[in-house]
Amino acid sequence: MAKKKTKYSFLNEVYAGVLKAATVTRSGEVRIKRSDLKACLENAFTTGAKAAASGERVRFPVVGALLRKDVKARKAGKGINPFTKEAIDIKARPASKKPRWSFPRTLKETFANKKFW
Numbered sequence: 001m002a003k004k005k006t007k008y009s010f011l012n013e014v015y016a017g018v019l020k021a022a023t024v025t026r027s028g029e030v031r032i033k034r035s036d037l038k039a040c041l042e043n044a045f046t047t048g049a050k051a052a053a054s055g056e057r058v059r060f061p062v063v064g065a066l067l068r069k070d071v072k073a074r075k076a077g078k079g080i081n082p083f084t085k086e087a088i089d090i091k092a093r094p095a096s097k098k099p100r101w102s103f104p105r106t107l108k109e110t111f112a113n114k115k116f117w
Contacts, residue, residue, distance in 0.1 A: 008051035010060050013044040052099065064107065069100040 017040030022032050045060075052058045052066040059065045076092040110116060 008048060008056055008058050010044055010048055010058065013047055014040060017041075017043060049099075053097075062104070062107070064101055064103045067100050067102070068097050071096045071098055 018032065018037070021036035021040055022030050024030055048058045048060065048066065052068055055068055057065055057067045071093075073095040074090075074093040077090045079088050079090045080086070081088050
């Protein structure tokens with residue numbers, strides 16, 4: 001049987017990395033090296049970017065979501081430079097897949113609130 005592909009979870013990825021990096025001292029304190037924590041976070045973001053590149057919508061708590069957008073091909077044509085009014089040639093563009101970032105409503109409202117300016 002084929003393995004069922006699970007949806008990527010940023011929190012689960014970070015949690016697993018922190019559990020691997022954490023050590024407990026004799027007095028019962030949990031310690032994590034700064035470099036291990038940095039590597040854990042970088043690994044989680046890289047894995048999330050790869051999941052988004054494969055077509056999945058990846059959510060990062062508080063910060064936003066990363067997804068892949070399919071950009072359609074464009075034919076070559078003629079256009080006009082709006083500043084100089086000269087005729088210009090527009091190159092053809094092949095179809096591509098590009099990353100897109102979307103921000104959550106709460107973050108947009110925080111930036112829109114003039115109290116924080």
